Amino acid sequence: MKQTKDGGFSLVETVIALIILMVGILMTISALSFSLFYVQESEKNTVAREYARSAMETIFSIRDLQLFDEEGNNFNYDWNTLVVKKSGNAGVFLDDWTPIRESPGADGIYGTGDDACSGTGSCVVGSTTNNSTVVQGYERKIEISDIVKNGVVRERYFVIKVRYMVGRSRREVVESTIIANLPTDN
Numbered sequence: 001m002k003q004t005k006d007g008g009f010s011l012v013e014t015v016i017a018l019i020i021l022m023v024g025i026l027m028t029i030s031a032l033s034f035s036l037f038y039v040q041e042s043e044k045n046t047v048a049r050e051y052a053r054s055a056m057e058t059i060f061s062i063r064d065l066q067l068f069d070e071e072g073n074n075f076n077y078d079w080n081t082l083v084v085k086k087s088g089n090a091g092v093f094l095d096d097w098t099p100i101r102e103s104p105g106a107d108g109i110y111g112t113g114d115d116a117c118s119g120t121g122s123c124v125v126g127s128t129t130n131n132s133t134v135v136q137g138y139e140r141k142i143e144i145s146d147i148v149k150n151g152v153v154r155e156r157y158f159v160i161k162v163r164y165m166v167g168r169s170r171r172e173v174v175e176s177t178i179i180a181n182l183p184t185d186n
Contacts, residue, residue, distance in 0.1 A: 041171065055160045
């Protein structure tokens with residue numbers, strides 16, 4: 001009698017094939033989770049950049065239009081108010097990290113007292129109230145430095161930072177520019 005040899009896989013070959021298959025599946029799952037993380041980070045980065053640019057645009061509008069209050073809330077802004085509020089100056093921008101609200105408030109300027117107050121309640125400044133909701137997970141900081149030439153401040157360096165969280169990591173977007181004072185007809 002002839003003995004025939006069956007041509008199948010041995011147990012060792014099967015286990016090795018399963019291990020290789022499992023490594024491939026785990027690598028695919030890992031790649032998908034990393035791509036989801038980076039998609040989320042990219043989305044939040046884009047939103048943060050737009051918040052910073054919106055604040056920068058309002059600063060340019062103050063400079064360009066010498067923004068005056070049409071609603072009678074006593075908001076009159078010009079070059080002298082384009083500074084961070086400190087004791088004794090006419091600055092309108094708040095110092096340090098502040099929450100971002102959906103609405104800039106009655107004055108229409110992001111980063112001022114009527115939209116950057118801390119907490120989740122309303123921002124009340126004088127007779128105006130900003131009831132817009134706080135954008136969760138984002139904070140803004142506006143830094144302004146005078147550029148003095150020949151003893152006169154004709155330019156200011158503006159840095160607007162927006163920070164946010166992605167997973168457990170804190171990220172930050174920075175927009176900066178130098179803004180010159182436009183001559184007025186006065």
